Amino acid sequence: MAVKKSELYSMLWEACNKLRGGVEPARYKDYVLVKRSLVSVGEGIRQMLTNQKKENIQSFFSTMQLLMAGNEAEGLKYGVIETEEKYYLQWREDERAADDLSVSIRAMQARESNRLRNGIISLCQHDRLMMLIHDFVIFDAGIKKTARHNQFFAILAAQKRIQDGQGGIIWNTQGSGKFHFSVCLAVAMVAATFLDFILAGLVSRIIAGTAGIPVENSEQFVSC
Numbered sequence: 001m002a003v004k005k006s007e008l009y010s011m012l013w014e015a016c017n018k019l020r021g022g023v024e025p026a027r028y029k030d031y032v033l034v035k036r037s038l039v040s041v042g043e044g045i046r047q048m049l050t051n052q053k054k055e056n057i058q059s060f061f062s063t064m065q066l067l068m069a070g071n072e073a074e075g076l077k078y079g080v081i082e083t084e085e086k087y088y089l090q091w092r093e094d095e096r097a098a099d100d101l102s103v104s105i106r107a108m109q110a111r112e113s114n115r116l117r118n119g120i121i122s123l124c125q126h127d128r129l130m131m132l133i134h135d136f137v138i139f140d141a142g143i144k145k146t147a148r149h150n151q152f153f154a155i156l157a158a159q160k161r162i163q164d165g166q167g168g169i170i171w172n173t174q175g176s177g178k179f180h181f182s183v184c185l186a187v188a189m190v191a192a193t194f195l196d197f198i199l200a201g202l203v204s205r206i207i208a209g210t211a212g213i214p215v216e217n218s219e220q221f222v223s224c
Contacts, residue, residue, distance in 0.1 A: 011120055041077050044069030045085045052081060065133045066123065066146065076119025080137065080144045091122045094153040099160070101127050102153075138183050151181045158185060 039047070048069065052061050061067075061081050069088070070076030077088040093106055105125055109118045123129065136147035136155075147155075154170055161168050172178035 007117075011117075012124060014126075041069045041071060041074045041088075042085065044071075045077065045079070045088050049082075049085065065137065066129075068119070068123065070116050070119055072114060072116045075115035076123070078119075078123055078146075080146050082144065089148055091119055091149045093118075093122060094149070097153050097156060099156055101125075101131075102156070136184050138180060140180065140183075145180055147180065147184055148177060151177060151184060154181065155185050 048067055051057050064081055066078055067080060067083070068076055068078045075090050077090055079088040093102065093109070095106070097103070105121055105128065108121050108125075123132070132146065132152070136152060138145055158168065158170060170181075172181065
């Protein structure tokens with residue numbers, strides 16, 4: 001069943017309304033911008049990349065946190081400013097995630113099967129969006145990056161195990177983004193208000209246990 005335009009707009013405006021807090025409604029554009037067109041997802045991404053060039057409207061994107069392109073046939077893909085087209089990804093919910101927010105999001109998606117609607121719910125639900133922006137966006141040598149869905153859910157699971165006093169192993173393959181994962185896990189621990197000495201021990205274990213990352217990169221880790 002096709003998602004109704006009114007329902008789509010309602011979901012996006014609700015997320016925007018909560019996000020802006022006390023900011024004047026006239027500044028909505030600084031938080032969420034929806035551009036509706038009839039092009040493919042790939043073409044939508046390429047249009048955004050073109051608009052981000054200096055000769056076009058690069059400054060308009062300075063406050064953008066997440067960029068998305070989607071349609072009902074292909075679903076939704078997301079990235080951040082200057083993300084190459086090949087790195088735009090589709091979000092996938094983890095059926096094993098047992099936290100209240102993930103369970104709630106899956107329940108909302110189960111009401112109607114629609115790829116675009118599911119992507120919007122996953123990324124624009126207020127608490128999820130705030131978590132992604134606050135805990136999962138980093139700058140690596142000046143390049144803005146955000147987490148993949150597998151990194152996001154692995155960090156949630158790791159955070160729960162640490163809170164429960166348990167250990168474990170997180171297996172990262174080559175090119176899976178283990179450095180980004182390590183930084184985001186440390187940020188998540190800070191957000192959870194863990195004691196400093198616990199965090200220090202956690203960070204040192206992450207750096208020491210991340211195969212293929214030279215010791216000198218610890219300064220880069222801290223700078224992120």
